[in-house]
Structures are given as C-alpha cells and as structure tokens.
Amino acid sequence: MTPLHTACRAAAALSLSALLWGCASAPPSSTFLALPSLGAPEATGADGRGGVAAPAASPAIGATGVATAPVLVVRRLGLPEYLLARRVRYRADTTTVDDWPRTFWAERIEVAMTRELTAALRQRLPGWTLCNASCGAAAGEAEPRAQTLRLEFSPLDFRRDRHELFTVVRGSLEAPDGTLLQRIERRYTLPARADTPQAHAELLGELLQRLAADLSPLVQAGAPAGG
Numbered sequence: 396m397t398p399l400h401t402a403c404r405a406a407a408a409l410s411l412s413a414l415l416w417g418c419a420s421a422p423p424s425s426t427f428l429a430l431p432s433l434g435a436p437e438a439t440g441a442d443g444r445g446g447v448a449a450p451a452a453s454p455a456i457g458a459t460g461v462a463t464a465p466v467l468v469v470r471r472l473g474l475p476e477y478l479l480a481r482r483v484r485y486r487a488d489t490t491t492v493d494d495w496p497r498t499f500w501a502e503r504i505e506v507a508m509t510r511e512l513t514a515a516l517r518q519r520l521p522g523w524t525l526c527n528a529s530c531g532a533a534a535g536e537a538e539p540r541a542q543t544l545r546l547e548f549s550p551l552d553f554r555r556d557r558h559e560l561f562t563v564v565r566g567s568l569e570a571p572d573g574t575l576l577q578r579i580e581r582r583y584t585l586p587a588r589a590d591t592p593q594a595h596a597e598l599l600g601e602l603l604q605r606l607a608a609d610l611s612p613l614v615q616a617g618a619p620a621g622g
Contacts, residue, residue, distance in 0.1 A: 427501040428483055428592055431600035433607075434514030465618040466524045466541040469513045473547035474505050483592050486552040495592040508603065512546075515607035520614060542617055543569040544610070546579065553587070553595045560585045560598040564606060568613055576617040581609055 478484055481503075482494040500507070509527060517525050524530060530541055546566035553560050561584050568577040583602055587594050 423497060426495075426498045426592060428498060428596045429501040430507045430511050430596055430603075432514070433511045433600060433603060434518045463540070464522055464524055466526075466530050467516065467520065467614055468530060468541045468543045469509060469516065469525060469527055470543060470545045471527065472505055472509045472512065473545075473549070474508070474551055475549050478504060478551060483595060485595065486550075486554050486556075488556050495595070498592045508599065511600065512603045512607060515603050516611060516614070519607055519611035523614075541571055542576065542614060543573075544614070545569070546606075553598065555590060558587045558590065560587065560595075560602060562602065568610075568617055570617065577613050579610070579613070581606065 477492050481499045483498045483500055484492055484494050487493045513525050513527060517523070544566065546564055548562050548564055551560075551562045562582070564579065564581045564583070566579045567575055568579065570576050583605060585598050585601055585605075587598060
C-alpha cells in the first residue's frame with residue numbers, strides 16, 4: 396500500500412470518527428410543558444383576541460331589556476418572582492431552587508395559570524360571564540356588574556424532597572363598585588404522583604381545580620341582586 400493510500404484511509408477513518416462523535420455528543424432535545432386544559436376555551440372577540448367568555452347559559456334580561464348576567468373579572472395571577480421564567484423550576488430543599496433539565500413552559504406560566512383557573516371557574520359558574528380584562532366594556536370603563544378576583548400564590552413550590560406541591564393563595568374578591576366582598580387565604584398541599592416535570596404540571600392543574608371549587612361559592616354569594 397502506497398503512502399498516499401495509507402493517508403487517504405487514515406483521513407477517512409478520522410472523518411468517520413468525527414461524524415460518530417458528533418452524533419453521540421448531540422444535545423438531547425428539550426421538553427415543552429403545557430398545563431392541563433381545565434375547560435372550554437375562551438370566546439374570541441371581534442378583534443381576534445380571546446378574553447371574553449360566553450356564559451354557559453343565556454343571561455337574564457332585566458326590565459330595562461339589559462342583560463343582567465353576573466360578571467367575574469379574573470386578574471392576572473401573582474406568582475413568586477423566581478417562577479416567572481420559561482424554565483420549569485422546583486424547590487430542591489428549603490433554600491434551593493433548581494430547574495428540571497432541558498424542560499421549559501410552552502408559554503408564560505402566569506398567563507397559562509390565569510387562563511386555566513378562569514376555565515375551571517367557568518365550569519362552576521353557569522350563567523356567568525368570565526374574562527381577564529374589560530369583559531367587553533368600552534375602553535377605560537368598568538363593567539358595572541363585574542366582581543373582580545385578585546390572587547397571589549406565595550410560595551408556589553413543587554418540593555422534590557417532599558414529593559408534593561405546596562402553596563398559600565391570598566387575595567380578594569371585590570364588588571362592582573370596588574368594595575371588598577371577601578378576603579381570601581387558602582393553603583394547599585398536594586402529593587405528587589411521580590418525580591417528573593409532567594407530574595409537576597399535572598399538580599398545578601389539580602391545584603387550580605381545587606381552588607376553583609373553593610372560590611365559586613364565594614363568587615356566587617357576592618353576585619349582585621338580580622344576577
């Protein structure tokens with residue numbers, strides 16, 4: 396074998412080794428998580444954006460001919476600052492926050508949680524209109540029949556060391572005129588079914604379902620007369 400042939404074979408072997416090494420060292424693919432869907436999607440308004448949901452039943456009509464269906468505005472949920480990221484984060488122990496490897500939320504988690512809580516509440520409030528913004532009122536005007544729900548979750552931790560999700564939910568339910576109807580404080584500890592990012596997302600969905608079940612009687616009790 397000539398020196399040229401030897402050099403060519405060596406170069407070919409080197410190229411093959413480099414190719415195999417490149418395949419072996421390719422980074423694993425990322426996982427994108429979505430929260431479980433908890434109800435019917437919001438109706439799309441004339442501007443093409445969601446935000447106003449059609450009531451589950453036809454609204455009542457008052458003597459003036461104006462629809463009197465009660466309205467609930469669910470404001471954007473407040474979450475701890477360390478969770479406001481695309482990476483899916485958990486608490487490893489009392490003082491350590493970490494990320495699930497190569498795992499990201501498919502959308503902003505505070506947006507997804509607000510939407511799914513609204514959907515879960517909608518299932519429990521037939522005849523109500525629910526939304527996250529103006530509920531169809533003119534720009535700058537308040538919806539005259541709208542209660543407002545404001546909630547903050549702190550902490551909101553998937554505890555891998557304890558195999559559970561723990562949160563304290565605080566907030567308020569306000570009357571259409573802005574007066575306080577109800578202060579809200581709830582604590583939830585939910586056991587994890589598995590030590591995976593998917594179990595983390597499923598627990599958040601379960602949390603929102605339980606919260607909606609707890610809040611819907613308060614919302615109904617505060618409905619304006621005739622609603």
